[in-house]
Amino acid sequence: MIPYGKQSISDEDINAVVEVLRSDFLTQGPCVPEFERAVASYCGANYAVAVNSATSALHVACLALGVGAGDLVWTSPITFVASANCALYCGAEVDFVDIDPSTYNMCVSSLAEKLEHAQNNGRLPKVVIPVHLSGQSCEMAEIHALSVKYGFRTIEDASHAIGGSYQGAKIGSCRFSDITVFSFHPVKIITTGEGGMAVTNDPELVKRMARLRSHGITRYPSEMTRPPDGSWYYEQIELGFNYRMTDIQAALGLSQMQRLDQFVIQRKAIAQRYDELLRDTAIVRPFQYPNVYSALHLYIVRLPSGVLKTSHREVFERMRADGIGVNLHYIPVYRQPYYERMGFKPENFPQAERYYAEAITLPIYPGLTSEQQDLVVRRLLTPSGYQTIF
Numbered sequence: 001m002i003p004y005g006k007q008s009i010s011d012e013d014i015n016a017v018v019e020v021l022r023s024d025f026l027t028q029g030p031c032v033p034e035f036e037r038a039v040a041s042y043c044g045a046n047y048a049v050a051v052n053s054a055t056s057a058l059h060v061a062c063l064a065l066g067v068g069a070g071d072l073v074w075t076s077p078i079t080f081v082a083s084a085n086c087a088l089y090c091g092a093e094v095d096f097v098d099i100d101p102s103t104y105n106m107c108v109s110s111l112a113e114k115l116e117h118a119q120n121n122g123r124l125p126k127v128v129i130p131v132h133l134s135g136q137s138c139e140m141a142e143i144h145a146l147s148v149k150y151g152f153r154t155i156e157d158a159s160h161a162i163g164g165s166y167q168g169a170k171i172g173s174c175r176f177s178d179i180t181v182f183s184f185h186p187v188k189i190i191t192t193g194e195g196g197m198a199v200t201n202d203p204e205l206v207k208r209m210a211r212l213r214s215h216g217i218t219r220y221p222s223e224m225t226r227p228p229d230g231s232w233y234y235e236q237i238e239l240g241f242n243y244r245m246t247d248i249q250a251a252l253g254l255s256q257m258q259r260l261d262q263f264v265i266q267r268k269a270i271a272q273r274y275d276e277l278l279r280d281t282a283i284v285r286p287f288q289y290p291n292v293y294s295a296l297h298l299y300i301v302r303l304p305s306g307v308l309k310t311s312h313r314e315v316f317e318r319m320r321a322d323g324i325g326v327n328l329h330y331i332p333v334y335r336q337p338y339y340e341r342m343g344f345k346p347e348n349f350p351q352a353e354r355y356y357a358e359a360i361t362l363p364i365y366p367g368l369t370s371e372q373q374d375l376v377v378r379r380l381l382t383p384s385g386y387q388t389i390f
C-alpha cells in the first residue's frame, strides 16, 4: 500500500529520542522549552506553547481568546473536525464559511458577505479560524483587514503548513493573526508522534495557554490571589487540562526541525512532477498563489464531474483496490452526523459540496519514489481509472 502521507524518521531522530529515555526527564524536561524556542524562532514569532496535539492547541487558543458560552466561532467546512470542535469544547457555537473554488480555503468574499449579514443580525463571531488547506496560506492580509473592521480575533489552523510562507513571512509569524496552531501528527510535515504547538506574539496569550496546558496552575506569585504559603506553593486559578507534551516527543520534534526545509523541498519536487504528469489531462491540479510558499502537506486533484466516464467514487475505490492510499480531505464538517443534528444544511455551502464530489488526495511525502508516483498517475489515468468521455 502506498499511503497518502507518511513520516520520515532518521537515525538522528531515533538517537535523540533514546537520549531522552536515558535521561532524568521524560516529561517537562529541557527539550520541551528548547523545541518551543526552535519553532518560535523558525516562524519569527515571539512565543510558543507545546502541547500534546493540535486539537489541544486549538482548544487552549480558543480559551485564551476568551471563547465561551454564547460566543460564535467560524471556520472552513473543508477541514478536519478538530478545527470546529475546539469551539464546542468552550461551550461556543460554530458556523462555517464556504470555500474558494480554486484554493479550497475559506473564501474571503463569502466571509465578508457573511460578516456584513452577521453584523446586521448582531451575531458577529468572536473568533475566526482560517485553515491553510494542504499547506497553502489563506489570504491572511484580507482576513486581518476584516478582523479589524468587525472586531473578531483570528487563529490560523496551520496544521498542514509549517515550513511554508505567506507574503515573504513564515507561516506562524502571526503577522495577521493572534495565534497560529501546528500539528505534529505523523502524516503532517514534521512529527512528534502526537503533538501540537500554538505560537503567538502576545505575552498574555502565551501565559494563559501555558497555564491551561497544565491544569490552570500558576507558580508565578504575581498571578496568585494571596502571598505564597511557602516555597512549595502553587495555585490553581482556573480550570485547565493535562495537555503537556513529553520530552520524548519534543526531542523528536527538535530533531525533525533540522530537516523541515528539506522535507518541504522534497514535497515540492513531488508536486511539480505530478503537475507535469497531469498537465494534458482534464484533471484539475492544485492552484498555487504566486505569493505563497506551500508546505504541500496534501496534493489534492479534482475530477470534474461531467467529464468522467468513471465516477469519482469508482476511481477512488479502484485506486484503493490497487494499493494506492488515496484519500479525501475532507468530508465537509457540517455533513458529520454530530453537526447535522445542529441543523447545518449542505445547500448553504455549494462550493464545499462540489469540492466533496470531485476531490481526491494523491500520495505525497518525502520518500515517495518516482516509480511509485508513476504508478499512482498510471492508475489514475488508465485503464481502470480516469478516462475522459471525449
Ligand SMILES: *Cc1c(COP(=O)(O)O)cnc(C)c1O
Binding pocket: 052, 053, 054, 055, 056, 079, 080, 082, 083, 131, 157, 159, 160, 182, 183, 184, 185, 194, 195, 196
Ligand atoms: C491534523 C489536523 C488537526 C488536528 O491535529 P492533531 O495534532 O491530530 O490533534 C487539526 N486541524 C487540521 C486542519 C488538521 O489537519
